[in-house]
Amino acid sequence: MTTTTRNPLPASRWKESWRSFRIATWLGWQIESNWTDPFLFAIYSIVKPLAGAAILVVMYGIISGGNFEDPLFPYIYLGNAFYIYVGAVMTGVSWAVIDDREHYKTLKYMYAAPIRIPAYLLGRGVARFLTGSFSVIVTIVAGVLFLHVPLNPLQADWLLFFLALFLGIVMLAMLGLLLGGISLLIVNHSWFIGEAVAGALYLFSGAIFPLEVLPAWLRPVGFAMPMTYWLELLRRSLVGNVAQAFPTLATFSNLELLGILLGLSVVFGVISVFVFRRCDHLARERGLIDMTTHY
Amino acid sequence: MSSLAIETQDLGRIYKIRGSKKEKKIRKELVALADVNLQIERGELFGLLGPNGAGKTTLIKILTTLLAPTSGQARVSGFDIVTDAARVRPLINMVSGGESSGYGLLTVRENLWMFSQFYGLPSKEANRRIEELLKMVGLGDRIHTKSSDLSTGLRQKMNIVRGFLTDPEVLFLDEPTLGLDVGASRDVRNFIRHWLEVDETRTLLLTTHYMVEAEELCDRVAIINQGRVLACDSPAVLKRRLQKDAIFEVATSPLNGLTGAAIEALPEVRTATAAEHDGGATLNLILVEEAALAGVINIFTQRNVRILNLSKREPTLEDVFIDLVGRSMAEVEEGGQDE
Ligand SMILES: Nc1ncnc2c1ncn2[C@@H]1O[C@H](COP(=O)(O)OP(=O)(O)O)[C@@H](O)[C@H]1O
Numbered sequence: 207m208t209t210t211t212r213n214p215l216p217a218s219r220w221k222e223s224w225r226s227f228r229i230a231t232w233l234g235w236q237i238e239s240n241w242t243d244p245f246l247f248a249i250y251s252i253v254k255p256l257a258g259a260a261i262l263v264v265m266y267g268i269i270s271g272g273n274f275e276d277p278l279f280p281y282i283y284l285g286n287a288f289y290i291y292v293g294a295v296m297t298g299v300s301w302a303v304i305d306d307r308e309h310y311k312t313l314k315y316m317y318a319a320p321i322r323i324p325a326y327l328l329g330r331g332v333a334r335f336l337t338g339s340f341s342v343i344v345t346i347v348a349g350v351l352f353l354h355v356p357l358n359p360l361q362a363d364w365l366l367f368f369l370a371l372f373l374g375i376v377m378l379a380m381l382g383l384l385l386g387g388i389s390l391l392i393v394n395h396s397w398f399i400g401e402a403v404a405g406a407l408y409l410f411s412g413a414i415f416p417l418e419v420l421p422a423w424l425r426p427v428g429f430a431m432p433m434t435y436w437l438e439l440l441r442r443s444l445v446g447n448v449a450q451a452f453p454t455l456a457t458f459s460n461l462e463l464l465g466i467l468l469g470l471s472v473v474f475g476v477i478s479v480f481v482f483r484r485c486d487h488l489a490r491e492r493g494l495i496d497m498t499t500h501y
Numbered sequence: 502m503s504s505l506a507i508e509t510q511d512l513g514r515i516y517k518i519r520g521s522k523k524e525k526k527i528r529k530e531l532v533a534l535a536d537v538n539l540q541i542e543r544g545e546l547f548g549l550l551g552p553n554g555a556g557k558t559t560l561i562k563i564l565t566t567l568l569a570p571t572s573g574q575a576r577v578s579g580f581d582i583v584t585d586a587a588r589v590r591p592l593i594n595m596v597s598g599g600e601s602s603g604y605g606l607l608t609v610r611e612n613l614w615m616f617s618q619f620y621g622l623p624s625k626e627a628n629r630r631i632e633e634l635l636k637m638v639g640l641g642d643r644i645h646t647k648s649s650d651l652s653t654g655l656r657q658k659m660n661i662v663r664g665f666l667t668d669p670e671v672l673f674l675d676e677p678t679l680g681l682d683v684g685a686s687r688d689v690r691n692f693i694r695h696w697l698e699v700d701e702t703r704t705l706l707l708t709t710h711y712m713v714e715a716e717e718l719c720d721r722v723a724i725i726n727q728g729r730v731l732a733c734d735s736p737a738v739l740k741r742r743l744q745k746d747a748i749f750e751v752a753t754s755p756l757n758g759l760t761g762a763a764i765e766a767l768p769e770v771r772t773a774t775a776a777e778h779d780g781g782a783t784l785n786l787i788l789v790e791e792a793a794l795a796g797v798i799n800i801f802t803q804r805n806v807r808i809l810n811l812s813k814r815e816p817t818l819e820d821v822f823i824d825l826v827g828r829s830m831a832e833v834e835e836g837g838q839d840e
Pocket residue numbers: 492493516517518531532533551552553554555556557558559560838
């Protein structure tokens with residue numbers, strides 16, 4: 207080697223975080239976009255979400271006696287479509303832990319490098335957010351074109367939409383970080399913890415039915431979930447005029463909902479960072495950073 | 502600031518092992534490292550030599566901030582590996598042998614480039630070094646190959662390049678030649694030597710359970726067994742301990758129940774290890790005095806064991822290990838961690 211230059215002085219915390227995030231985004235995209243088989247990609251990103259939506263539509267049709275003009279329909283349809291993000295983003299962030307540790311066997315090298323691991327994991331999730339967005343858009347476009355979901359782009363409140371979307375994605379990414387911390391500690395890796403948690407919370411978030419349907423003692427779970435307010439805001443911003451379809455949050459104004467979403471996001475964000483740090487610490491103590499289960 | 506590259510004080514690590522489901526409450530403790538005190542100067546090529554399970558990887562994991570010690574302290578490049586971990590990491594790098602890590606869907610260049618970026622290496626400089634290093638280990642023509650298409654050995658070479666790429670102040674290599682064929686091992690050893698020659702401030706800590714590797718490469722070697730450092734010095738000085746002893750290798754007919762322990766019980770026999778194989782056995786004898794050989798030959802005669810070949814030889818690190826532990830590394834590995 208001709209060079210003997212040493213690495214520069216330690217980068218600042220922010221610089222290091224940004225660097226970790228940026229490179230991790232690149233890596234995540236390389237992995238996610240590695241569709242050796244475009245057909246599989248189509249199945250995963252188009253057919254699967256559409257099939258999910260179709261099941262919902264059929265069930266709605268049966269229960270409502272085919273009343274697709276009811277404002278309840280776009281509510282359910284959009285709630286279900288945006289809920290795709292919940293699993294995608296949470297999985298995207300948390301799965302990187304398992305993937306790097308078990309599959310690529312690189313997690314220990316990441317940990318030994320000057321990387322901010324939370325920033326790294328968040329970066330790894332970006333690609334899933336993008337492919338998730340694709341699924342969400344496909345689902346919504348299909349709803350507008352074929353099922354008369356009354357979404358008029360000219361009447362939508364785009365400012366509110368993107369504000370809520372941004373806030374929600376950040377919130378989901380932080381929850382993904384929390385799950386990533388837990389993934390560091392668990393040995394069983396045979397399922398996607400992100401998708402599993404998303405599935406478990408599906409019924410508590412008002413995605414496809416109002417919280418009033420739940421038994422009274424379960425409702426607080428729904429009210430404590432930032433997803434509940436997030437989905438409501440997204441729906442209102444797109445099809446605001448049918449806001450009364452779900453009674454749950456009808457008494458809140460958009461601004462109030464935004465405030466609640468922001469507040470809950472901050473609370474969950476702080477909890478996530480705390481939990482992640484704790485798990486990270488425990489993982490180092492127990493020697494789990496390079497643990498592999500032989501499967 | 503300390504001029505030492507690595508310094509450990511009474512470093513210890515205990516693993517808590519959960520019992521099987523039935524005996525969940527019984528928590529066993531395994532001492533993987535105990536009271537390790539090492540002082541490694543900048544510019545040294547330092548070797549940790551010990552059998553499987555000795556605690557070598559555990560030590561490397563602690564020094565590279567992946568694992569918390571349960572007792573004691575350690576500094577790398579002057580920074581505490583627990584309280585100042587974030588300042589240690591930019592200065593070090595680490596490679597484990599015997600595994601094929603990396604992102605299979607990326608090319609060799611992409612894999613390496615990505616890791617260099619985490620260290621803040623300018624992209625152009627990174628690419629220049631990648632080409633140079635790959636050429637040096639004989640991977641120059643594979644730069645655009647997807648790493649999943651590489652053989653395990655070549656992947657390991659790529660991984661080794663990843664370690665050197667960021668030009669760390671202290672580089673940790675955990676069994677770098679494990680699983681490599683003879684030629685590739687030699688390439689890697691030559692490369693390691695060259696890297697240290699070019700810049701005298703570079704430090705390398707290498708673990709191995711190949712005696713020859715430690716002997717041939719390292720400035721100093723710590724012999725480690727069951728988590729304890731038993732001796733630490735240059736290979737020459739370590740071997741000098743045995744200089745006065747007479748070391749013999751004896752090939753015999755089958756031992757007919759005669760054991761190393763029985764021979765060891767003879768006067769003036771320091772250690773005797775026996776490895777039986779088809780139709781015979783090979784014994785390694787370390788005698789305090791050459792005259793003790795008479796007693797050994799005597800016992801052979803009694804047991805009807807014929808000597809097929811007998812040669813005296815210079816001490817090796819293997820002999821040093823046997824002298825320290827009482828068993829050969831192979832025997833320790835077979836016997837496991839018990840007792
Ligand atoms: N994560 C772990 N949990 C429990 N025991 C472990 C763990 N890692 C290593 N050990 C044990 O600690 C001892 C030292 O292991 P290791 O440091 O890997 O040795 P070496 O690298 O010298 O082969 C061994 O007995 C091994 O079984």
